Amino acid sequence: LKQSQMLIPTLREVPADAEIASHKLLLRAGMARQLASGIYTYLPLALRSLHKIQAIVREEMNNAGGQELLMPAMQPAELWHQTGRWDVYGPELVRLRDRHDRSFALGPTHEEVITSLVRDEINSYKKLPINLYQIQTKFRDEVRPRFGLIRCREFIMKDAYSFDTTQEGLDRNFQAMYDAYTNIFTRVGLNFRAVEADAGAIGGKGTYEFMALCDIGEDTIAYSEEGDFAANLEKAEVVYKPAAKPETEAPAAEKLHTPGVKTIEQLTNALHIEAKQIVKSLIYRVDDKLVMVLVRGDHELNEIKLKNLYDATSVGLATEADIVSVTGAPAGFVGPVGIDSEKVEIIADNNVQDVYDGVVGANETDYHLQHVAAGRDFTVSRYADLRNITEEDTCPRTGGAIKFARGVEVGHVFKLGTKYSKAIGATFLDENGRSQPMIMGCYGIGVSRTIAAVIEQNNDENGIIWPVAVAPFHVHVIPVNVKVEEQRQTSEQITEALRKSGVEVLFDDRPERAGVKFKDADLIGLPLRITVSDKAAEEGTVEVRVRKTGETVHVKLDDITTEVKALLARVD
């Protein structure tokens, strides 16, 4: 294709609000343009990459037994009432009314739709299992869209849904999807890890997120270098190792006047103690009840673990008023000693039980208690794993060291069970003619987000460095001076020869200075760049440059096709 005729509006400067590499480069390389916050146009170059990613997704999904269909974006509210989700989701769910004043949602996901379709069309075990998927635009009115295509309000997702008659069947489908995802992200060229994840509001258990490793990722991954343990920090379980009881018991707890000393930092400085000797008492509202959660001063409460402990719908810090009402003191001076467990349940992270000489709030403004011992001075209704794992903890699988990484979630696989099939009424008649709810799984890939993740992982100060499999084109052909007839002709011949051999070429036929064209080529980042200069006429050679390594080879015109294909085969 001739670049002079293509819409590739490259930019020299970066729009101020683009913070991360992939966002900057999508704009600068003329691949995307924002229509509104979190809403983007994919320009021709981006669409070519998108189509290649989708082709890989389709191949692997079809190999895994998936059947592609396409569902509507407009979803009747009734379906969301049947699953109770119409009222669960807030402004993130895009709602509209049609001309008859009927309520609809713009689909953020399609469990309700697909389950109602399968309910109506399949009712015998003989027609199961089935795995249906689509690649479609999703709508989620994110409160803070950011990072270009990483977090949009309108985005492209591949979402698949499996329906089985048995748990073993679901396990098989789940494994098939897990393997397909591994193939997809490997072929796309992403550096990714599958991590144990929390199922969140969708429910079910045994869910994995596929994380593209990159520093701007919103998710934190805990992993061990030995073995294959990797988990989203939300989920990573902490192995509790009881500490040795000290020989001597702490002296009786006593009050300390600590005016204005509220935070862990202030307490450690004022009392010359370590954070681990302090017990944080956090008052949380879990659904409609108040709970005091105790966590050691050097640890972080994990709200997802708290939520899962109560199987709650919502969890959040209590208001100042709530805190005063249950403890008599404001935040910063709150503690478990003397609390009426009728008014507020006290739970604690496992490590709190080993606090034998600790500091807690005295439930009185400007006072703390020291020499407090768990069990002696306060009781806890239950101990549980409620904190984030740290690099001091050991791997729950291998006992090895724990490391952290950041990641962008590009895939998510769930075992749903019968939550949706029961709510929507997708049942099947089993061998004995008994009606049973189908057993479901659901599986998502953020296709448009994957483009951004690939760019995030493959760029340098000059621009994008496309992996071959998803590059918009394979080769950039650039005459140093397109006004020199020899150079233009040679460029066109090369372009045609390569095209005939299945190599996709972007021919920069613009009457621009060489420097401008080379800068744009580095920005757009195709795997190979062929420069046609007077050498073509003089020596019959052209220069082939590998974008990723900078490696440059001088190739005879007759060998260009074989050389280019050989380079493309080994460049990634």
Ligand SMILES: O=C(C[C@@H]1CCCCN1)Cn1cnc2cc(Cl)c(F)cc2c1=O
């Ligand atoms: O989407 C899933 C689960 C899986 C992911 C893979 C493909 C199938 N769905 C979870 N989820 C996330 N955000 C949502 C946002 C809104 Cl506004 C909503 F109404 C529903 C959901 C919602 O259900």
Ligand SMILES: [Mg+2]
């Ligand atoms: Mg997630």
